Amino acid sequence: MTSSAPKKPAGRGAARLPRGARARAPQVLTSLEQLYPDARTELVFNTPFELLVATVLSAQATDVSVNAATPALFERYPDAHAMSQAEAQDIEPLIRRIGLYRGKARNLAALARLLVERHGGEVPNDFDAVVALPGAGRKTANVVLSNAYGFPAIAVDTHVGRLARRLGLSVQTNPDKVEQDLQGLFPRERWVFLHHALILHGRRVCMARNPQCAACEMAAFCPKIGVEA
Template sequence: MRRESKNNKLTRARDVLSSLEAEYPDARTELVYRNPFELLVATVLSAQATDRSVNLATPALFAAYPDAQAMSQATPEQIEPFIRTIGLYRAKAKNLARLAQLLVERHGGEVPDDFDAVVALPGAGRKTANVVLSNAFGRPAIAVDTHVGRLARRLAFSEHTNPDKVERDLEALFARERWVFLHHALILHGRRVCLARKPNCPGCVLEPLCPKVGVAS
């Protein structure tokens, strides 16, 4: 297959962004939160779980443990009942208990506006840090989850499966000030239209711009 020129790819990326802006003008995270601490906890819980399952569990969790100070006093066994309906709940309960302790010990109970500091917390990787920093603090970032990675490959914006490499590929194609929107719009499109097993290509606004590379990816 002929390799696409950089200029053509940049033009196509611009057109994809315009289509996404028209289709999802209010794209944002579907996790429900009121402050950076709640967003951090919800994002940690969302790993290998649906946002819906997280949103159903967190109201009771946050009522019991409204901040890092309160959660730092809890044991994993005390946290578990609140998140039992979420996948990998035992491991996540351990992470949340220790995460809250470290927030208190290292950051005065506040979520730091610092990428490396967030990544250093239990259960929080690069994706979690990007989600928290972009949504809670307005930092430009593209958090690559399974949806973003899948669409990046199908749209031939990246050939990689490694999320860090996909992130760099997308950053090179899209304007920095639109990174946060792009992340949320791609997630919504991946959930609603460009499904993993059976993408709805006839109903896709990106269909004219999609080279349909790696549709099964």
Template sequence: MTRSPSRLPAGAKARAPLALAALEALYPDARTELNFRNPFELLVATVLSAQATDVSVNAATPALFERYADAYAMGRATPEDVEPLIRSIGLYRGKARNLVALAALLVERHGGEVPNDFDAVVALPGAGRKTANVVLSNAYGYPAIAVDTHVGRLSRRLGLSLQNNPDKVEADLQRLFPRERWVFLHHALILHGRRVCHARNPRCSACELREFCPRIGVEP
């Protein structure tokens, strides 16, 4: 049985092009703020970024990638080998276990390469739908919207979605925005969430989207 799409907020279809135009003007070069040189490094950095800041991840990964440059090297390590290199990142013990396990699976199933396949990435330890969207969109140009806390919060505040479930927010945004702008959209929303539309004390008076924001000045 096909599930019917969720109800969009009133006025969402009219606000969507306004939001996109404003974000394009504000963040024309929006991209991930994680540092990486190849798909493997992006996958590792994205797994590390769960419940952690990109700044903390970027501070830890140079030493990590110097020691473990690819899936073959990391897959031969133990979690105890990896832990000291990522200790500054939240939940580092569990992430160390996942990194070693996912690297071993990349070697076993994919010749050490990150597959350009959504289901294959989701199946890796420590990965999920958001991780797959981030990795495939940034590494391979896959059209995707990765919904993190910023994207979810802004989608609700801007009246683009009524949903709290990230998968449902993603589906709403996909209905409202052109497929070719999905990757840009999630990067721009993340930047706006970090710089202006904070979870606490959003800077509404400085927001370029305030003229059509239905929740301006309203606490979350």
């Protein structure tokens, strides 16, 4: 199988970055490296298949709720071949505690069948092939390829997008455009770390509501202190 790394988001050219973004980016990276030196995904997985399933389940749901549900799910369906034999109604009771569980159950049953039919039951290390799976998308593909196969990628979720705007790294609200801005500001070899560290900072300090600005290590150079993004 030919591997394909995550592709740069399509666009009509680079949008204007916020004032000072290029000077601020190294400060952000240094602070994140000091705060979260071991940052990595908080989803629990052992195989690329488990990571793919967990990432699909994590859409509009917390990693805590996903990690609580997946042990029983993976015990019943340890790989794509096993899950491809299931119907959505078989999967639903195992993921009921996760938001939007009915639609996600349908997607999991369908993506497992496609993995078996198109890829011999293995999660492809190909960006377009992952994006084509039911329930997947650009963010899912970036998460899977970076964490399972080591490709450099920045998966933009609500935390990453919010912090990119608050820290003056992007003015975009479209995740693909935020991804493009961040790719241009940070070294390629630090993209995966950056994604995970921003998520941790968004969960622990720079929350959507009531961000802990007084306790933030980046307060000295953050242009959006106390401003809802």
